[in-house]
Amino acid sequence: MTSSSTTSTSPLPARTPVLIAGGGPVGLTVAALLAQQGIASTVIEADSSFCDGSRAICMSRRSLEILGWIGADKPMLDKGLSWVGGRSYFRDREVLHFEMPAEPTQRFGPMVNIQQYYAEEFAHDAAIATGLVDVRWSTRVSNVTPHGNGNTVEVTSANGSTHRIEADWVIACDGGRSTVRELLGLQLSGMQYDGRYVIVDIEQATSRPVERLAWFDPPSNPGSTILMHRQPDNVWRIDYQIRDDEDPAEAVKPENVLPRVQSHLDMIGETAPWKPLWISIYNAKCLTLPQYRHGRVLFAGDAAHLVPIFGVRGLNSGLDDAGNLAWKLAAVLRGEAADSLLDSYSIERVHAARENIRYGAKSTEFMAPPNYGFRLMREAALRLALENDSVRSLVNPRQTTAIEYVDSPLNIADFGAFDGGPHAGLPAPEASIQTTGGAQHLSELFGQHFVALYFGDIAPATKGSGGVRVYSVRDTVAIRDGDIHDTLGQMRERFAAAPGTLYVIRPDGYVLGRWRNGRDIDIAAIIDKALQQTTRTA
Amino acid sequence: MTHAELDTTYTALAEAIARTGETRSPLLLATLALSLLAEQPDAASALAQITQAERLSNT
Numbered sequence: 001m002t003s004s005s006t007t008s009t010s011p012l013p014a015r016t017p018v019l020i021a022g023g024g025p026v027g028l029t030v031a032a033l034l035a036q037q038g039i040a041s042t043v044i045e046a047d048s049s050f051c052d053g054s055r056a057i058c059m060s061r062r063s064l065e066i067l068g069w070i071g072a073d074k075p076m077l078d079k080g081l082s083w084v085g086g087r088s089y090f091r092d093r094e095v096l097h098f099e100m101p102a103e104p105t106q107r108f109g110p111m112v113n114i115q116q117y118y119a120e121e122f123a124h125d126a127a128i129a130t131g132l133v134d135v136r137w138s139t140r141v142s143n144v145t146p147h148g149n150g151n152t153v154e155v156t157s158a159n160g161s162t163h164r165i166e167a168d169w170v171i172a173c174d175g176g177r178s179t180v181r182e183l184l185g186l187q188l189s190g191m192q193y194d195g196r197y198v199i200v201d202i203e204q205a206t207s208r209p210v211e212r213l214a215w216f217d218p219p220s221n222p223g224s225t226i227l228m229h230r231q232p233d234n235v236w237r238i239d240y241q242i243r244d245d246e247d248p249a250e251a252v253k254p255e256n257v258l259p260r261v262q263s264h265l266d267m268i269g270e271t272a273p274w275k276p277l278w279i280s281i282y283n284a285k286c287l288t289l290p291q292y293r294h295g296r297v298l299f300a301g302d303a304a305h306l307v308p309i310f311g312v313r314g315l316n317s318g319l320d321d322a323g324n325l326a327w328k329l330a331a332v333l334r335g336e337a338a339d340s341l342l343d344s345y346s347i348e349r350v351h352a353a354r355e356n357i358r359y360g361a362k363s364t365e366f367m368a369p370p371n372y373g374f375r376l377m378r379e380a381a382l383r384l385a386l387e388n389d390s391v392r393s394l395v396n397p398r399q400t401t402a403i404e405y406v407d408s409p410l411n412i413a414d415f416g417a418f419d420g421g422p423h424a425g426l427p428a429p430e431a432s433i434q435t436t437g438g439a440q441h442l443s444e445l446f447g448q449h450f451v452a453l454y455f456g457d458i459a460p461a462t463k464g465s466g467g468v469r470v471y472s473v474r475d476t477v478a479i480r481d482g483d484i485h486d487t488l489g490q491m492r493e494r495f496a497a498a499p500g501t502l503y504v505i506r507p508d509g510y511v512l513g514r515w516r517n518g519r520d521i522d523i524a525a526i527i528d529k530a531l532q533q534t535t536r537t538a
Numbered sequence: 539m540t541h542a543e544l545d546t547t548y549t550a551l552a553e554a555i556a557r558t559g560e561t562r563s564p565l566l567l568a569t570l571a572l573s574l575l576a577e578q579p580d581a582a583s584a585l586a587q588i589t590q591a592e593r594l595s596n597t
Contacts, residue, residue: 365552371552372559372560373551373552373553373557373563376552377548377552377555393544394545
């Protein structure tokens with residue numbers, strides 16, 4: 001199921017610039033992203049290899065872009081199953097057919113299903129290929145002592161031996177039960193829902209298209225809610241809600257799970273032989289740390305926040321944490337940025353977690369109604385959705401989207417009037433482009449450097465200043481390095497651009513600022529100011 | 539009404555029902571329904587909606 005992982009046998013280092021606690025998908029992606037920026041790290045993972053069970057399976061377009069920055073997008077696409085929409089049924093009738101935004105020229109589909117252990121493997125391979133990442137399996141963090149210039153981290157190997165590592169920075173990516181969080185005495189705050197879902201992966205061949213499928217009160221399991229997702233290797237993910245009076249420990253026993261699965265497969269006409277692969281149980285949690293930076297310890301992924309499963313914001317938001325954090329920490333370690341830049345990581349990603357929790361809570365209120373009011377309203381909505389288009393949107397699963405960094409200290413207010421397009425704090429839109437390298441997508445230019453997009457011919461002196469890549473966006477064929485041919489006019493339209501418009505995009509693909517008349521803007525100075533900024537408090 | 543606005547009102551009504559409780563919720567819903575019926579353009583459309591709601595509530 002999982003490929004063998006590289007096991008380093010050399011002695012653990014005495015010091016490391018960055019120690020990453022947790023070799024899951026977020027930790028390995030952070031390591032690979034840092035390595036792209038020339039920063040070495042040591043990854044400490046308690047397990048002996050990639051995760052058991054498929055866990056997070058829906059990777060958003062945004063997550064694929066981030067994985068693209070480390071070169072892990074191709075194996076994800078080769079292995080994963082791309083999908084665009086889904087169907088919801090009330091009993092045996094369809095109440096919703098939804099499709100997420102997609103276009104023929106897109107780089108990635110809106111969502112790709114793939115088992116988490118593949119994502120871990122591809123991120124791991126990308127990290128190892130850089131030669132800058134040291135992954136230590138079967139090793140756990142047993143103590144963290146922050147001090148003025150870093151942290152003394154005690155790690156314990158499988159044989160019980162302990163070792164001390166001086167780490168300038170620690171990134172805790174060690175999951176929902178984070179050891180680092182516990183060692184620092186920090187607690188997640190928020191709430192959780194009582195409604196429990198059993199999660200089952202089974203192996204079964206099918207000829208069905210890849211879609212998200214949901215049934216409310218299906219004849220196969222009256223009163224329950226069932227979700228189905230297709231995964232590679234002939235695997236179905238099946239989630240179903242158990243009754244409030246069911247004992248969770250009993251509910252996950254195969255003798256209680258398999259008959260319900262069989263009944264549902266019978267109902268939908270999936271008759272091929274099947275076998276269970278993995279069974280787990282879940283309840284929706286809305287929890288976050290109030291801050292993700294604690295001195296020189298940073299939190300990311302489930303160690304920082306737990307969001308409801310509905311809407312697939314868990315791993316996807318963890319990868320966005322990685323994309324936000326890596327370039328900032330690299331800039332600090334290279335001495336280009338003040339360490340206060342990392343406060344913006346916390347501000348932006350705590351805000352994103354709260355937004356994800358807000359959307360996730362909405363989804364949960366529909367998928368696992370927490371009280372009589374939500375139960376009754378769902379009964380009404382499902383019935384009415386059979387006949388009235390106007391209420392069908394209530395059944396829509398509200399899948400993950402990139403979160404706007406509202407009120408980020410990095411945001412620069414618009415200079416000049418824009419009629420549309422992304423202002424500071426929004427992710428840059430995707431576009432089909434052509435450079436001297438051939439046909440590309442704009443998102444491929446992000447991930448490592450600041451990118452300036454100037455619509456027109458920019459003064460050659462401005463090109464390449466500082467750590468920024470300056471591009472001239474033209475409506476003619478790209479003939480020089482630094483030219484972008486806006487092949488289909490998508491950039492001009494999506495950026496609401498006119499000749500002279502300048503956008504400065506952060507390495508994580510978010511807009512830093514934009515200028516209607518950008519010809520004489522000192523781009524390097526703008527970026528330097530962003531990197532040196534001290535945190536403004538609300 | 540936009541989808542987001544419908545979503546907001548859906549949640550608000552669910553929460554109002556939860557606060558009011560199972561016993562008194564029929565009164566809450568009847569009060570709300572009557573208020574909405576009074577805003578209908580004519581009796582025909584109001585009666586059609588009552589007929590639809592009654593039919594769906596028996597499924």
